[in-house]
Amino acid sequence: MPQPLRVVVWSTGTVGRHAIAGVDAHPDLELVGVWTSTPAKAGIDAGELAGLGRTLGVVATTSRDELLALAPDCVVHAAMTDDRVFEAISDLTELIRDGVNVVSSGPVILVHPQGTLPDEMIERIHAAGREGGASLHVNGIDPGFANDVLPLAMTSLSQRIDHIKVSEIADYSTYYQPVVMKDLFGFGGSLEDKPFLWEPGVLSTAWGPVVRVLAAGLGVTLDEPLVESVERRPAAKDTSTVSVDIAEGTQGSVRFTITGTVDGIPRITLEHVTRTDAGSDPDWPAPATGDGCYRVEITGEPSMTVEFSHHGEHGDHNVSGMIVTAQRLVNAIPAVVAASPGLVSPLDLPLITGRGLVSTE
Numbered sequence: 013m014p015q016p017l018r019v020v021v022w023s024t025g026t027v028g029r030h031a032i033a034g035v036d037a038h039p040d041l042e043l044v045g046v047w048t049s050t051p052a053k054a055g056i057d058a059g060e061l062a063g064l065g066r067t068l069g070v071v072a073t074t075s076r077d078e079l080l081a082l083a084p085d086c087v088v089h090a091a092m093t094d095d096r097v098f099e100a101i102s103d104l105t106e107l108i109r110d111g112v113n114v115v116s117s118g119p120v121i122l123v124h125p126q127g128t129l130p131d132e133m134i135e136r137i138h139a140a141g142r143e144g145g146a147s148l149h150v151n152g153i154d155p156g157f158a159n160d161v162l163p164l165a166m167t168s169l170s171q172r173i174d175h176i177k178v179s180e181i182a183d184y185s186t187y188y189q190p191v192v193m194k195d196l197f198g199f200g201g202s203l204e205d206k207p208f209l210w211e212p213g214v215l216s217t218a219w220g221p222v223v224r225v226l227a228a229g230l231g232v233t234l235d236e237p238l239v240e241s242v243e244r245r246p247a248a249k250d251t252s253t254v255s256v257d258i259a260e261g262t263q264g265s266v267r268f269t270i271t272g273t274v275d276g277i278p279r280i281t282l283e284h285v286t287r288t289d290a291g292s293d294p295d296w297p298a299p300a301t302g303d304g305c306y307r308v309e310i311t312g313e314p315s316m317t318v319e320f321s322h323h324g325e326h327g328d329h330n331v332s333g334m335i336v337t338a339q340r341l342v343n344a345i346p347a348v349v350a351a352s353p354g355l356v357s358p359l360d361l362p363l364i365t366g367r368g369l370v371s372t373e
Contacts, residue, residue: 016042017085018350020112024048024061024072026188027092027117027152030335032062034342035088039347039368045079048072049091054130057312067119074077086113086345090338092195093118095191101137104148109140113349114148121151121217122356123160124225126215127236134355141354149348149356152337154180157284158306159222162318164229172313176226179283182304183290185253187330197266199288200258215240215270222282223272229359232279234272242268251289258288265293304329340364 014131021031021043028046035043036059046058051074054062073079079087087107089159091102097119104122107114116122126132130225141147151157159178167173184193193199198207216238227234247264251257258264265287272280285296299305305321324332349360 014263016040017345018042018083019045019345020045020047020079020082020084021058022047022087022089023091024050024053024058024366025056025090025092026266026334028088029062029293031088031090031342032058032068033064033071034335034339036062036064036068036214037344037369041342043068043070044294045082046070046072046078047076048074050074079112080112083158084112085349089114089116089118090341091118092189093120094192094196097121099274101133103205103346105137105140108137108146108148108353109144111144111146113146113345115344115348116148117151117152117337117341118150118337119296120150120152120219121221122148122355123155124221124228124359126228127224128220129236138354145356147348147351147353147356149341149344149351149361151338151344151358153333154306155219155222156337156358157340158320160225160229162306163226163308163310164311166308166316167230168316169314169316170310170312171277173310174176175279177281177283177307177309177311178222178226179285179297179307180304181285181299181310182329183287183306184255185251185288186332190255193253197286198244198263199253200256200262203246203263206264210242212240212242212360213237215242217269219282219284222247223270223280225358226280228271228357232272232274234274234280235276239271239273239278240268242269243267245293246306247289248292249289250283252362253288258345265296267296268295302329304333309359315341339366343367343369 021033035041053072057067058070059066063309188373196209246261247258267285269283271278301322307319310316324331344364
């Protein structure tokens with residue numbers, strides 16, 4: 013590239029802090045601004061917020077206008093969106109209307125909104141992109157690479173595909189997201205309670221785009237609606253997590269699936285097995301190694317299984333989960349900036365690699 017792309021990181025939380033580090037490490041990118049929702053963080057150097065042990069000469073601000081005045085080529089949007097989906101969609105739409113490309117970790121419904129969001133809402137996003145000449149790409153690890161690019165790449169080896177299953181199997185005890193863990197998933201709450209996530213149709217809205225993007229990538233038309241299943245189990249003992257304390261008998265684990273069928277036959281399934289105690293529920297799927305993994309299983313000719321796990325240098329699988337989420341976005345920036353304006357699907361982008369990141373030490 014003739015010069016680095018100018019990048020703003022939007023949020024300094026569990027994903028945003030790693031995005032700051034990722035942009036700083038990328039030879040084709042230049043960090044020019046950081047947004048924070050916390051007034052106490054305003055004026056603090058991005059290197060300190062990211063825990064890099066050095067300053068970067070870029071300080072955080074709470075001002076949207078101040079950041080747009082920097083004329084960034086792209087925003088890495090890593091703010092929490094699970095509890096404000098439609099407000100976040102509006103925020104992202106306005107950014108691309110203002111001519112700023114965006115890569116974002118949410119709302120995950122935008123990974124592939126066709127069949128989930130109304131067509132007119134999707135067209136409004138595309139129209140905003142055309143107006144501003146900018147693109148929006150939502151991705152990460154799950155929903156994201158682990159259940160869109162990876163399984164679709166594996167199908168390039170297939171002669172016949174009978175069924176695809178993509179799974180996240182993880183212990184969430186070290187996952188710091190109190191709103192997600194307590195309010196959305198209901199961990200630590202009574203099994204008699206029914207958090208919003210378990211209401212009929214919500215899973216298909218949140219994770220259905222994963223099933224639909226796989227179907228689109230394979231040229232498959234799914235039956236409607238998608239098929240949901242949920243099994244919640246009580247904790248066998250008192251358990252302390254970084255997000256919520258879980259008393260014995262309250263919700264301690266959950267297993268859910270969303271399945272796309274064709275003529276009534278299951279063809280594509282997303283599964284999550286989420287524990288807060290790595291040793292619980294031994295009859296449920298478990299990682300081959302460690303406390304968390306992503307698994308792709310393709311039944312057909314041939315049948316194939318791939319499982320991968322990740323661990324950061326200074327943290328467990330939940331910490332590195334935030335890193336891989338951030339890096340999937342950071343490394344996609346050049347391709348997204350070069351893409352046609354509007355909402356960009358994983359199916360629209362070329363191969364994304366870690367180009368320029370091989371260590372020289």
